[in-house]
Amino acid sequence: MVEAVETRKPPELDFEAIYNTHYRRVLSLCRYLLNSPDRAEDAAHEAFLRARSRLDSYNPAYPLSTWLLKIASNYCIDVLRRKSAEKRIFDPDAGQGYEPPSPGSSPLGEVLAAERGRDVRRALSALTEKYRVPLVLAYYNELSHEEISDILGVEQKQVAVLIFRAKQHLRHRLGKELGKGRLQ
Amino acid sequence: MSCPNEFTCALFADGELHEADARLIALHVDSCEACDRLVTALRAESRMLVQCLQDVDVEEPVDVPELSSGRARPLGFASFALGIVGIALAFKLCTGILFGFDLPAEFGWLDPQEGTISLGVAVNAAFYAIQNADSVVTDTAQSIVFICLGGALLFGMAMAFKRTAAAGSMLGVLMAMGLISTPSHAVDLRKGAAASIPSTETIDDTVFAFGGEKYQSFDIAGTIKGDLFAAGDVVTVSGTVEGNLLVIARRVEVRGTVGGTLFGAAHTVVISGRVGRNLITAGDNVNVDRMASIGGNSITASRDATMDGTFERDLLSAAAMLDLRGNVGRDVSFAGGQVSLTGSSRVGGNLSARVGKEEDLRVAQGATIAGQTNLKLPVATPRSSRYLTIRFYVWQFIRVLTMFVTGLLLFKLVPALVPSRFISGTDWLKAGGVGFLTLVAVPVAAIIVGVTVIGLPISIVSVVLYLMACYFAKIIVAEFVGRSVMQASGVVSLLAGIFLVVVAVNLPWIGSLINFVLILLGLGAIALTVYNAVAYRRTAEI
Numbered sequence: 001m002v003e004a005v006e007t008r009k010p011p012e013l014d015f016e017a018i019y020n021t022h023y024r025r026v027l028s029l030c031r032y033l034l035n036s037p038d039r040a041e042d043a044a045h046e047a048f049l050r051a052r053s054r055l056d057s058y059n060p061a062y063p064l065s066t067w068l069l070k071i072a073s074n075y076c077i078d079v080l081r082r083k084s085a086e087k088r089i090f091d092p093d094a095g096q097g098y099e100p101p102s103p104g105s106s107p108l109g110e111v112l113a114a115e116r117g118r119d120v121r122r123a124l125s126a127l128t129e130k131y132r133v134p135l136v137l138a139y140y141n142e143l144s145h146e147e148i149s150d151i152l153g154v155e156q157k158q159v160a161v162l163i164f165r166a167k168q169h170l171r172h173r174l175g176k177e178l179g180k181g182r183l184q
Numbered sequence: 185m186s187c188p189n190e191f192t193c194a195l196f197a198d199g200e201l202h203e204a205d206a207r208l209i210a211l212h213v214d215s216c217e218a219c220d221r222l223v224t225a226l227r228a229e230s231r232m233l234v235q236c237l238q239d240v241d242v243e244e245p246v247d248v249p250e251l252s253s254g255r256a257r258p259l260g261f262a263s264f265a266l267g268i269v270g271i272a273l274a275f276k277l278c279t280g281i282l283f284g285f286d287l288p289a290e291f292g293w294l295d296p297q298e299g300t301i302s303l304g305v306a307v308n309a310a311f312y313a314i315q316n317a318d319s320v321v322t323d324t325a326q327s328i329v330f331i332c333l334g335g336a337l338l339f340g341m342a343m344a345f346k347r348t349a350a351a352g353s354m355l356g357v358l359m360a361m362g363l364i365s366t367p368s369h370a371v372d373l374r375k376g377a378a379a380s381i382p383s384t385e386t387i388d389d390t391v392f393a394f395g396g397e398k399y400q401s402f403d404i405a406g407t408i409k410g411d412l413f414a415a416g417d418v419v420t421v422s423g424t425v426e427g428n429l430l431v432i433a434r435r436v437e438v439r440g441t442v443g444g445t446l447f448g449a450a451h452t453v454v455i456s457g458r459v460g461r462n463l464i465t466a467g468d469n470v471n472v473d474r475m476a477s478i479g480g481n482s483i484t485a486s487r488d489a490t491m492d493g494t495f496e497r498d499l500l501s502a503a504a505m506l507d508l509r510g511n512v513g514r515d516v517s518f519a520g521g522q523v524s525l526t527g528s529s530r531v532g533g534n535l536s537a538r539v540g541k542e543e544d545l546r547v548a549q550g551a552t553i554a555g556q557t558n559l560k561l562p563v564a565t566p567r568s569s570r571y572l573t574i575r576f577y578v579w580q581f582i583r584v585l586t587m588f589v590t591g592l593l594l595f596k597l598v599p600a601l602v603p604s605r606f607i608s609g610t611d612w613l614k615a616g617g618v619g620f621l622t623l624v625a626v627p628v629a630a631i632i633v634g635v636t637v638i639g640l641p642i643s644i645v646s647v648v649l650y651l652m653a654c655y656f657a658k659i660i661v662a663e664f665v666g667r668s669v670m671q672a673s674g675v676v677s678l679l680a681g682i683f684l685v686v687v688a689v690n691l692p693w694i695g696s697l698i699n700f701v702l703i704l705l706g707l708g709a710i711a712l713t714v715y716n717a718v719a720y721r722r723t724a725e726i
Contacts, residue, residue, distance in 0.1 A: 016251075023248045028240050038716055041249070048251055082602070082673040120236040138198075139233040145200045164194050167229065 015052055022065055023048070026072045032136040033076035035125050043079060047072035069141050073151055080129050116174075123173040131166035138163050187219050188212065197226035261668035263609065268688070272697035379416065381406040383423060390427065393419075404440070411444070419450075421457070428461075436467075445480070453486075455493070470503075472510065498533075515555070525551040534558060571692075580686055587682045591659040592675065601656070602673075603664045603709045612705055619657070619708030626650045657706025658685055658699075 026047055030040035051058075051071050058067050124132060137148045145163070149156040188196070188209055195201045196209045213219045372391045374381075377400065379393040385406035393402060395416030403420040404412065411427035419433040421440050428444035436450040443460040453465045456473035462480035463472075470486040472478070476493030484491075485502045492509040499512045504521040508529045515533035523537050527550030534555035537545045545559055570576045595602055606612055627650065630643045659682065666681025667673045689699040 019251050020248055024246055027246060031240075032237065036716070045249070045251065052251075082667070117236040117239045120233070121240060124237070135233070136237065139230065140237040142234065145198075160191075160195055160200060164191055167194070167233075 015055070018051075018064065018068075019048055022068050025065060026068055029069055029072050029136065029140060030076055032124065032140055033073065033133055034079060035129075035132070039079065043076050044072065047075050050075065066141075070151070073137060073141065077133065077151060080133070119174060120170070123170050126173060127166060127169055131162060131169055134159055134162045135166040135170070187216060190222065193219060193222050194226050197223050198230055261665060264612070264665065264668060265684075265688070267609070267612075268698055268701050269694065271701055272694040275697055276694055376400060377402075379414075380404070381408070381423065395419075395433075474510065476510075522546070524548070525553075527551055531555070536560060538562075580690065584679075584682050584686050587659055587662065587686070588679050590656070591663065591678050591682065594656055594659060595663065595678070601660060601710065601713055603660050603713070606664060606709055606712075615706075615708030615712060616701070616704050617708065618711050619704035619706065622653075622707045622711045623704060653707055653710050654703055657703045657710065658689075660706040660709050661685060661702045 023044065027040060027044040030043040030047070031037060034040050034043055047068065051068055054071070058064070124135065127135070134148055134152065137143050137151065138145070143151075145156050145159045149159045152159065154162075192201070192205075192209065196206060196213075199206075201209060209219075213223050372387055372389045374391060374393045376395065379395060379400070379402035381387065381391075381393075381404045383405040386409070387406065388409045390410035391408050391412050391414075393404065393412065393414045393416070395402060400416055401418035401420070402414075402416050403422055404414070404425065405423040407424045407426070409426045412421070412425045412429045412431075414421075414429070414431045414433070416433050418435045418437070419431050420437045421429065421431075421442065422437075424441045424443070426443040428447070429438070429442045430447045431450065432448075433450045435452045435454070436448045437454045437456070438446065438448075438459070439457045441458045441460070445462040445464065446455075446459045448463075448465040448467070450465075450467045452469045452471070453467045454471045454473065455463065455476045455478075457475070458477050458479075460479045463478045463482040463484070465483075466485045468487045470484045470489045470491075472482075472489075472491050472493045472495075474492040478493070478495045478497075480496065481498045481500065482491075482495050483500045487504045488507075489501055489503040489505070490507045490509065491499065491501070491512075494510060495512040498514045499508075499516045501517070501523075502519045503523075506518055506520065506523040507526070508516065508523065508531075509526045510528075511530045511532075513532045516531050516535045517538075518536070519538040521539070522544045523539065524546040525531070525535075525548060527548045529548075530552040532554050534557070535547075535553050536558040538560040539545055540562060542559060542561065545557075547553070547557070606615055626646060630647050630650070633640075633643045633646070662681035662685040663673075663678055664681070665684050666677035666679070669684065670677035670680055685702060689695050689702065691698060
């Protein structure tokens, strides 16, 4: 994992540098969230334009990457909401409520799956937005459930349920792909 | 403590449990080998997910494009609308300069040469309106009310989205009040029994006389020096009104004198006195007596009209049946069913009659016509504006509705067609270009493929798809328009967008061009969306 180099200089001095440094990270996030390279490029671009116009609101006490990723996340989620005829895409399924999901397959083995990063990412892209977005925010942006609930506008326990189910779906997909029901 | 479920363990592993709960689980995990294994595995899984997701940043290099503010700046509705109308106007002007301008039918009334025809059309329209007064008035009023309400509702919603619901509603109410209220002046208001003015009374001001709640009859026998506005069952003016008279009643009788113009709307209008200036009446039956005299022009629209008496200037009549017995100082123009001039009648100027058949104009022996007699028989359907027909508004309403339902289904079934990728002016320019190519290329390709017998089914299918795409094109643009206007996406914005698009394509002079440009844009958007979807699937497969 490569954490982008944080800039502590007054940001208006070298936005170009900020852009060049963080573009990759922001683009990846947009790709994960939007699941489309073209739309991700547009979204990353738009996120940086928004960041540039709001540089005054950036608090240097926090990492710049966190701030940029938050702007990009918010923008992508707006795009997803606009795309979906159903606005409440992250709401619980009818009838399922907030009941904790039943346990499914076992956790993915660290070493085995890490060697197959590409497979994991492909399995992730096959998930629906509802599961993909919270998972990306949790494991790519490394946000807490509380922060994710703020961005998605749903309750914290709902975020927990979505992430738990998302991981179950992921295990299931990877398990099928690798020809094994359960991975240890 | 029994073993916690996997969900709780996952929250614990990710550090998302509350402190007290986390302490309990930690204690349990320390003493339970199975839970310890599960929590360890879950933590490893989370680490692995972080690693896998973030590894993409080092595994796959990307080019950093130049950051330009022009690239993806969202295109506002105003610029979009201005662009479309601008393109249409520029095209119209260019073709106009090259090939000469032609005045559109809608502006025909501006052409001085068309003046007389327009008058004829107006008279015919008035005549038609009288004949079908009930249905025409009801339908028109309803249409106008619906359009106004719909517009106010959409505007209110737009305002509510931009500001607050309260501000939007207040604005709507204020607008409605502004539309409904009329200016009022200080007047002499008389109602019910008091509406009658005895012959001994003289009023210096303008009078509003109403029959009251029971809609009574009253008689103005006295003198009114100002104007008289009257409404009642039978309104009789046997005295003098020095100003104008505006009267609405079941029956109006003017036996006295009206110094100004008489505007009368009634089932029956009987004039036997003197009208100083013009006589303008509409009714089922208009009867001007032998004793009557009209100082100015007379314009009447009625089913039956009997015109005796003296008309000092022109007589303009639209009626099913006009019986002219009196003396008209200047021209007589008639449009309608039948006109007959009795032997006692005299026309100082020309007589022109717009009737269905030649025999509908009857001039009795002894009748005098100083000028020419022009008989105008119907040669072709008079050019009338489609905007004046109720049919037009009904059809547009149906059009909005069908587009809306189609749009809902379309975006529900194929959400990818929502033009969310098309946000900037450049995007839409690109879409326009691709749309033009699609518009031209598909039929050409269909013809080429269709020439070979084997290709015929493909050709037919592609033409059907092409026609469907042309229909969907405007809905797709409407979605963008609605979203831009309402600053939100949803059912209401789609409806608003479709409403605006239908209004735009019906604009006089440039509507058809706007229609064409919108089809180009929508078609391009569809083509690009399909292309992107196919291209993305291919890269995903690789």
